Amino acid sequence: MSIESSPDDRPSPRADLVSAVVWMALGGAIVYGSWTMDRLEHLGATVYTAPGLVPGALGAVIFALGALLGVRAVRQGALTPAGVSAVAADTAGRRRMGLALALMLVYAAGMLGHGVPFWLATFAFVAVFVAVFEYPMRKERGQVARGLFMAVLYGAATTFLVTVVFEQVFYVRLP
Amino acid sequence: MFEGLLSFGHAIAAFASPVNLLWAFGSCFVGVVIGALPGLTATMGLALMTTLTIKMPSSQALLVLVCTYVGAIYGGSRSAILLNIPGTPAPAAACLDGYALARKGLAGRAMGIATSGSVLGTLIGMFFLALFTPVLGNFALRFGAYEFFWLAVFGVVISGNLTGKDPLKGWIAGFAGLFIAGIGQESVHAFERFTFGNRDLAGGISLVPALVGAFGFAELLVVMKERRGTVKVNPFDSVIPRIADVVAHWRTILRSGVIGTFMGVVPGVGEDTAAWTSYAAAKRASKEKEAFGKGSVDGLMAAETGDNACVPGAVIPVLTLAVPGSAPAAVLLAAMLIHGVRPGPMIMVENPQFVYEVVAMMLFATLGILFYGLTLTKLLVQILRVPYQVIVPIIFVLTVVGAFAIAARLFDVWTMLAFGLIGFALRTYGYPMAPLVLGIVLGDLLEKNLRRGLILSDGSLEPFFTRPISAFMVAVIAIVVLARFRWFRAAMARLAALLPWRRAA
Numbered sequence: 001m002s003i004e005s006s007p008d009d010r011p012s013p014r015a016d017l018v019s020a021v022v023w024m025a026l027g028g029a030i031v032y033g034s035w036t037m038d039r040l041e042h043l044g045a046t047v048y049t050a051p052g053l054v055p056g057a058l059g060a061v062i063f064a065l066g067a068l069l070g071v072r073a074v075r076q077g078a079l080t081p082a083g084v085s086a087v088a089a090d091t092a093g094r095r096r097m098g099l100a101l102a103l104m105l106v107y108a109a110g111m112l113g114h115g116v117p118f119w120l121a122t123f124a125f126v127a128v129f130v131a132v133f134e135y136p137m138r139k140e141r142g143q144v145a146r147g148l149f150m151a152v153l154y155g156a157a158t159t160f161l162v163t164v165v166f167e168q169v170f171y172v173r174l175p
Numbered sequence: 176m177f178e179g180l181l182s183f184g185h186a187i188a189a190f191a192s193p194v195n196l197l198w199a200f201g202s203c204f205v206g207v208v209i210g211a212l213p214g215l216t217a218t219m220g221l222a223l224m225t226t227l228t229i230k231m232p233s234s235q236a237l238l239v240l241v242c243t244y245v246g247a248i249y250g251g252s253r254s255a256i257l258l259n260i261p262g263t264p265a266p267a268a269a270c271l272d273g274y275a276l277a278r279k280g281l282a283g284r285a286m287g288i289a290t291s292g293s294v295l296g297t298l299i300g301m302f303f304l305a306l307f308t309p310v311l312g313n314f315a316l317r318f319g320a321y322e323f324f325w326l327a328v329f330g331v332v333i334s335g336n337l338t339g340k341d342p343l344k345g346w347i348a349g350f351a352g353l354f355i356a357g358i359g360q361e362s363v364h365a366f367e368r369f370t371f372g373n374r375d376l377a378g379g380i381s382l383v384p385a386l387v388g389a390f391g392f393a394e395l396l397v398v399m400k401e402r403r404g405t406v407k408v409n410p411f412d413s414v415i416p417r418i419a420d421v422v423a424h425w426r427t428i429l430r431s432g433v434i435g436t437f438m439g440v441v442p443g444v445g446e447d448t449a450a451w452t453s454y455a456a457a458k459r460a461s462k463e464k465e466a467f468g469k470g471s472v473d474g475l476m477a478a479e480t481g482d483n484a485c486v487p488g489a490v491i492p493v494l495t496l497a498v499p500g501s502a503p504a505a506v507l508l509a510a511m512l513i514h515g516v517r518p519g520p521m522i523m524v525e526n527p528q529f530v531y532e533v534v535a536m537m538l539f540a541t542l543g544i545l546f547y548g549l550t551l552t553k554l555l556v557q558i559l560r561v562p563y564q565v566i567v568p569i570i571f572v573l574t575v576v577g578a579f580a581i582a583a584r585l586f587d588v589w590t591m592l593a594f595g596l597i598g599f600a601l602r603t604y605g606y607p608m609a610p611l612v613l614g615i616v617l618g619d620l621l622e623k624n625l626r627r628g629l630i631l632s633d634g635s636l637e638p639f640f641t642r643p644i645s646a647f648m649v650a651v652i653a654i655v656v657l658a659r660f661r662w663f664r665a666a667m668a669r670l671a672a673l674l675p676w677r678r679a680a
Contacts, residue, residue: 045363
């Protein structure tokens with residue numbers, strides 16, 4: 001018994017097995033949390049109005065679907081060497097994404113709300129982001145100084161426009 | 176009928192002020208640009224614009240959102256034709272023939288076909304929106320707790336089945352969305368669930384920051400991960416649509432418009448499925464099947480008409496059932512709720528004028544895409560050449576500000592970040608986002624109506640299966656799920672072979 005999926009661009013069976021285990025763990029935890037949740041009988045709650053009823057049922061469904069996915073992954077060879085994706089990992093892409101993620105988290109979770117003014121944080125984030133990711137191309141063309149100037153310009157323009165547009169046009173408070 | 180036309184006329188008159196026209200055309204432009212930029216979707220654009228328009232009057236804010244939505248779905252065809260990269264998933268079908276035409280030196284004609292298909296598709300969808308919303312609204316008055324419970328399940332199951340490549344993963348994402356919607360205080364006793372003592376979580380996960388994260392932040396990470404070199408744009412000729420193309424393919428336009436609208440009405444299915452279904456139907460009906468994929472005007476017209484007709488179609492269940500027909504429509508539904516509009520079965524009783532206002536908004540959006548279809552190409556090509564390392568940080572700043580703008584609290588920014596990371600991980604492992612979003616939107620509907628139904632029936636499950644509309648929905652859900660199993664299909668094939676006329680054949 002298996003549910004079919006179209007074969008192109010699929011993650012490997014091993015990856016499916018990993019995600020199946022995560023879903024089963026999550027589903028199991030939800031069922032446990034719902035089962036041990038206060039049933040509020042002292043407030044006159046019945047089994048139909050108990051707070052854990054719906055999340056418990058959804059947890060059970062997530063667990064069951066995760067198990068189904070796990071069984072399918074095993075049948076497709078997740079536990080064999082062939083079950084691991086043969087496609088080479090795009091390490092350059094991952095590095096680029098990791099660096100972008102780090103800069104984004106520093107800006108959104110590290111600077112905003114921690115005493116750094118919005119305009120300064122935004123200017124620094126945009127300028128550094130553009131400078132860092134344009135650096136290889138600018139270096140190759142011998143335009144490092146020009147690249148840095150442009151990055152500062154993008155940072156300043158973005159900060160100015162976002163501040164003016166959000167506060168003056170959309171009347172939105174900034175972080 | 177005449178009452179409807181009168182309401183429609185009133186709505187057009189109400190929106191036809193210079194300020195509203197400026198907002199309509201401005202937001203259409205934003206939509207077209209977001210749609211044209213590969214990697215950025217209509218859902219993301221709508222989620223962002225929802226946060227920006229939070230302080231605007233409701234009718235103006237919704238006008239902006241509808242125009243962004245229509246613009247984004249249309250805009251995707253530009254990059255599909257010029258770069259062979261669909262700007263959004265919706266015009267992926269348009270890539271096949273649009274890019275093939277562009278390679279023959281007919282990029283301008285292809286864009287003209289896309290414009291005429293999109294404009295006519297939206298108009299056909301708009302016609303059905305005006306015609307069927309009151310009918311469906313009146314029918315929805317028959318829905319009780321049992322039917323609404325199954326409607327929520329139906330939405331998640333159908334969306335999981337038709338979006339993405341793996342229905343099992345779609346269903347998992349959908350049920351995970353339903354669970355996420357239940358985090359925080361429940362509606363009967365205000366009891367906190369799965370909040371781990373966090374006060375901010377007690378109010379539940381805010382939908383818009385979650386959507387901005389799952390579609391905005393996650394999409395930016397995907398864009399940064401994928402290598403994108405310098406954009407090479409095809410040269411193009413005149414982009415003015417040709418009347419001969421429309422006249423020669425009127426059957427395809429009508430068929431695709433109807434299919435697109437219908438696919439829009441089905442909960443959670445969306446524009447990309449509408450485009451592919453219209454494309455497949457056009458191919459089946461065509462006498463030149465071999466031309467499809469090699470620059471067929473019929474194929475491009477079908478795909479573009481289908482995906483744009485889906486937009487008004489997806490709004491029909493939003494208005495009548497408060498159930499979104501697609502992922503962007505889920506954001507539109509959330510925006511309506513934020514702005515105090517109560518879509519659902521009572522809309523034709525409480526606020527029928529609003530339905531015609533939405534139809535009028537669609538009309539302005541159609542005029543917008545027609546205008547930009549004729550004028551914007553050269554500017555759009557320049558925008559497509561802006562490097563991603565410049566676009567990504569600017570959009571990220573907008574996602575942060577947008578998430579914060581909803582309630583002016585940093586917790587929403589963290590929600591956005593968390594859902595961005597979850598969304599990125601799910602995409603990496605092949606899970607579609609549309610069912611997750613639909614699950615988050617429908618979670619409240621499912622829980623309230625399950626508990627209400629159980630209280631009404633004193634714990635009996637019987638009415639969930641025996642009331643006619645419920646029984647029909649259960650049957651459809653069961654068939655959709657079982658049809659994914661080989662043994663079921665084999666059994667059905669064996670059963671079909673026993674039918675008298677098949678045996679005779």
